[in-house]
Amino acid sequence: MTAPAPAAAPHHPRLATAVLAFCGVVVAIMQTIVVPLLPHIPDLTGATPEAASWLVTVTLLTGAVFTPVLGRVGDMYGKRRVLIASLGVLVLGSLLCAAGSQIGVLIAGRALQGAAIAVVPLGISILRDELPPERVLPAVALMSSSMGIGAAVGLPVAAVVIQNFEWHTMFWVSAAIGLLDIALVLRCVPESPIRSRGRFDALGALGLTATLVCLLLAVTQGGGWGWTSVPTLGLFVASAVIAPAWGAYELRVRSPMVDLRVSARPAVLLTNVAALLIGFAFYANSLVTGQMVQEPKTTGYGLGASIVVSGLCLLPGGVAMVLLSPVSARISGRHGPRTSLALASGIIAVGYVVRYFTSHSLWTIVAGATVVAAGTAIAYSALPALVMRGVPVGETGAANGLNTLMRSIGQAFCSATVAAVLANMTFLAAGRPAPTLGAYRLVFLIAAGAALLALAVTLCLPSERAGTGTVGGRRRSSGRTRTMPIQEVA
Helix, strand or coil: CCCCCCCCCCCCHHHHHHHHHHHHHHHHHHHHCCHHHHHHHHHHHCCCHHHHHHHHHHHHHHHHHHHHHHHHHHHHHCHHHHHHHHHHHHHHHHHHHHHCCCHHHHHHHHHHHHHHHHHHHHHHHHHHHHCCHHHHHHHHHHHHHHHHHHHHHHHHHHHHHHHHCCCCHHHHHHHHHHHHHHHHHHHHCCCCCCCCCCCCCHHHHHHHHHHHHHHHHHHHHHHHHCCCCHHHHHHHHHHHHHHHHHHHHHHHCCCCCCCHHHHCCHHHHHHHHHHHHHHHHHHHHHHHHHHHHHCCHHHCCCCCCCHHHHHHCCHHHHHHHHHHHHHHHHHHHHHCHHHHHHHHHHHHHHHHHHHHHCCCCHHHHHHHHHHHHHHHHHHHHHHHHHHHHHCCHHHHHHHHHHHHHHHHHHHHHHHHHHHHHHHHCEEEECCEEEECHHHHHHHHHHHHHHHHHHHHHHHCCCCCCCCEEEECCEEEECCEEEECCCCCCC
16 A cells, blocks of 8 residues: 655645535435425325335445445545545436436435445545645544534425425436536545555455445334344345455455454444444434424324424534534544544433433424534544544545444434334324324433443543554654655555
C-alpha cells in the first residue's frame, strides 16, 4: 500500500466542506423520502403492502453492500471519482422512480438510490486527505452529521410534497438536486492523490455481499415471514456459514476487501461495535416519533397529528445536529473523540428517559426527540475521528465505509425490534388495533439500553494517548506528532 504525500489544501476548503456536507444531506434525504408515501403505494401502483415495503428494504440492502465496497474502490482508484459515480447512480435511480409507476421499476430505482449512501464515508475520506490538520475534525463532524440532518429534513419535506404535489415530483426534484451535487463536486472538490496499491478483491466483495444480503434480509423480513420460518432461518444459517469462510479468505489474500487484522484492533473493533449500537439507538427516534404523534386521540395518548406535523417533530433535531457538529469537533479536539462518544451515548440515553416520562404532549415529545438527535450529532461526529485514529491513511475510505455499514446494521436490527414490539403489544382503540403506550415506552427503554451499552463499549476503548492513528494526514504516536512519509509501504 502506498500513501503519496497529501496535496495542498484546496483553495476554498470551507466551500469544499460545505459541498460535501450538502451531498451527504441529499443522500440521507433520499433514504427517507418514501416513508410518508408507503401507505399510499398499494393504491398508486396496485402493489401489495409487502411489495411496497421493499422501497425501504432495498435501499438498506444496497447501501449496506455498496458502502464498504465503494469505500475500498475509492481508496484504490480515487475517492472523488467514485463519489461522483455514486451521485450519478443516485440521479439514475431518481429518474427511474420519477418516470415509472410499476412497483418493480420503483424498487430498482430505490436500489440505486440506496447505493449512493457511500457518498458519506467517501466525503469524510476526502476531507481527511485534503484539509489542513486543524480543519479536519470540524469538517468530518459536519460531514458525518449530515446523515442525521438529512433524515430529519427528509420526512417533513416529503410529507409536504406528497400533500401538495403529484407524488412523482419528489423524484424529479431528487434527480435535479443530484445533478446539482455532481456539478458542485466537479467545481469545488479536489481529487485526493492518496491511493492504496493492489488489485481489487472481487471475491472478497462477493463474499461480503452474500453475508450482508443473507443477514439483512433475514432481519428485515423475519417479522413478515416468521422468525422460525424456513426462509428466515435459512438466511441466518447461510450468513453464519459464509461469514467465517469469507473471513478466512480475507486473512490470506494480499489486498483484502476488508483488512480484518486492522479491523480487529481494539480501537477499530470497539468503535464499530459502538457505531452499531448508536445506529440502533438513533433509528428508534426516527421510527416511532412520527407514528406516535399520528396515533388517534382515541388511544388515550395519541395526538392525531397530520403527516406534515409528525415530520416536523424531527426538524428541531436536524437543526440541533447542524449546530452541534462544530461543538462536537471542539470536544474531540480538546478531550479526544473517545470523550465525545461517551458524552453522546449518555445524552442519547437521557433523551429516551425524557421520552419515557413525557409522551402525552407535542412539545415534550419534540424536546425528547431533539435531545436524542443532539446526542446522535455528537456521536456521529466522533465515530469517524475514532476510526481515522486507528487505520492507515490509505484505508480511510474502506474503514469509514465499514463504520457506516455498522450503523446501517444497527438500524436494521432496530427496525425489526420496533416492528416486533409495536405489533405484539396492541389493544383496540375505537374498534381498530393500535400499539399500547407501554409498547412505545418499551422501545424507549430498549433504545436507552443500546445507548448505555455504547457508553460501556466506548469506555473500553484505548485512550488517545495509548493508541496510534492518523488524523488529517498526520500520525499520532505516544503523544508525538510526525508528518506521514511520502511513501509508506505495507
